[in-house]
Amino acid sequence: MEFTRVGKVGLRGAARLCPFHAGDRKYNSVLMVSNGGQWGEWGKIEFCPKGHAYGFSLKVSEGLVTDDSSLNGIRLHCSSGGVRGRHYHIVSFFCRCGVWFEGKKCPKGYLVAFTLNVEAPQGPADDTAANNIRFTCGDGTVLEGQSTEFGTYGDWSKRCPTGAICGIQTKVEGITSVDVTGLNDVKFFCCD
Template identity: 70%
Template sequence: MDLSTSAVVFLFLTYHLCEAEHRSYNSVLMVSNGGQWGEWGEIEFCPKGHAYGFSLKVKEMQGLTDDDTSLNGIRLHCSTGAVRGRHYHIVFFSFSRLGKWTKIKECPKGYLVSFVLNVEAPQGPSDDTAANNIRFNCGDGTGLEAMSTDFGTYGRWSKRCKAGAICGIQTKVEAYYEHLHDNTALNDVRFFCCD
């Protein structure tokens, strides 16, 4: 990517994030089993509309040769107003540079309204991964799950959006340290609901 392209992308994202900062939300969805490491990032919103799909950034299992971090990022696919499909926003949230993005999982109709998080409990001297996968429910009851690693277990479901659907996110991410041999990357997440 050359400098002029980088500047255009930066300005595009800055415009949409500033525009999104002014959205109001009616409820926050949380779960109780999130990982203990990392810091909460900024709340970020779909510029317009709601999230109808998602993809994950996942580092595949490394076995005994390398550090497992598993779930490293979440990307929401947001409608532009009431429109889905060809014209949509992809909203990038705090994520580690590790891993590859999964294919998008989409609600057949409607939007994301609740979630449950798969988290591995602290492993002591063994390799920690924290958050590993996520499932969402769509407004019509359809369940969605991306492919990830087999670490951890699912906790309890969040509450459901009181009205509307998911429109924003806040992630808790442990910063990546090259010298640290037990990084966990994404630990926890909160979603915000808009009318």
């Protein structure tokens, strides 16, 4: 299995006072959940060049006989300065194994909160860590990814206090000798 880091905008000297700065974007809060997986390392923070995330796609590897890593990547679909017809895709650290599934999009507005489906450690059995994700759109619509059904959803993150999700950072386990879990945890960043 191969892992890839992509993107050009990373965290550069985040300020200690709000709003925070990263690259060319200012963000007002970070959305996290408490049930993320324990393995892996954090990739770079990646931001929508302009606008906010109005949808997402998941990269999933499923059905392998000996090692199922399940959720391996999350890609955000970003508007171009508030225009949903022209868009950008951003992704943080991800595993090359698996396939990208068709994206889910908010009918109106942008992504503002999330919850993560995570399987608890399985001991000597195959671990998958994060398996799926749900987002809440600004209009209240809930979107769920297409992935495996291992694990359970934890609590919802807080909601973006203003604006919507504009950035992502993922935690992915690198290659191990026996059991690769792929994506373990994720943080999202909110911009006005």
